[in-house]
Amino acid sequence: MAYSHLLSTRDGVVERLTLNRPEVRNAFNEHVIAELTDWAARTREAAVRHDIRATVIAGTGKVFCAGADVTWMSKTVNYSEEENLRDAMAMSRMFAAIDDLPLAVIGRIQGAALGGGAGLAAVCDIVVAEETALFGFTETKLGILPAVISPFALAKIGQAAARELFLTGARFSARRAKEIGLVHEVVSDAELDATVDRYVKEILTAGPEAVAAAKALIPAVWGRPIADAMPATAAAIAARRVSAEGQEGLRAFLEKRKPAWIEDTKATEDTKG
Ligand code: COA
Helix, strand or coil, rough: CCCCCCCEEEEEEEEEECCCCEHHHEEECCCHHHHHHHHHHHHHHHCCCCCEEEEEEEECCCCCCCCECHHHHHHHHCHHHHHHHHHHHHHHHHHHHHHHHEEEEEEEECCCEEHHHHHHEEEEEEEEECCCEEEEHHHHCCCCCCCCCCHHHHHEEEHHHHHHHHHHHHEEHHHHHHHCCCCCCCEEEHHHHHHHHHHHHHHHCHHHHHHHHHHHHHHHHHHCCHHHHHHHHHHHHHHHHCCCCHHHHHHHHHCCCCHHHHHHHHHHCCCCC
């Protein structure tokens, strides 16, 4: 699929995905949703092969993402309930596909992340925001609600913040977003790219299969009683210990050398010159 609204570039094992509709502040309509869903499927395949080990999601222009395209949503008034359901399911699948990617997804937020844009931040594993960026689950201000993004947003911010922010639709600062767990680091505009790159470098020192397994573990364990979770957690660590990657990591530590996956990354960077 050729993309009209996304830019995707690769730098060794690092992918950068940029939402590219700056004229509407990177709002997403049905075409963007289809493209993002396709992109997530391709990235998943590349991540499984370890061709991509970290992805940065960013937005062109002043604003990261203004959420769902209001012009597109206003057209849905003429859709049947069935058509609206189909549309909403497509959007749900897009968020779920990004949420579930078996690698680290890093969000680079400037300007604003509103509505579905805040949802996009919620499906990133690590979020770095520029200090003047505004966040908001603004849907109720438009007479709708943050339904599709709610599972992802709730997993990050919890019920207490959601009760306030989902209901009021109020915009809030990057610092507040950090307090409630939607953002991990708030930095100045000048520090934004360097901070994102620092997280990328950090991830590349971790084993790629271990990163994917650690990510999968979180939703598998979250909210379960310990006794229920125990078989899954024991199976997860047992599988990693006997894996080639796990053995390599443990051996490398004991032999006081870098594990092969760090050498692999270096080789990719060296080949690129
Ligand atoms: N859907 C469609 N178009 C949007 C949009 C959205 N979600 N958000 C912004 N735009 C459009 C504006 O209509 C405007 O179009 P125009 O140039 O034809 O008038 C253009 O993008 C620029 O918007 P503007 O408000 O002038 O930009 P800004 O940089 O001053 O502010 C925002 C950016 C994101 C803070 C502001 O546009 C905004 O609050 N958008 C609404 C976000 C929202 O409520 N999203 C939730 C949807 S559920």
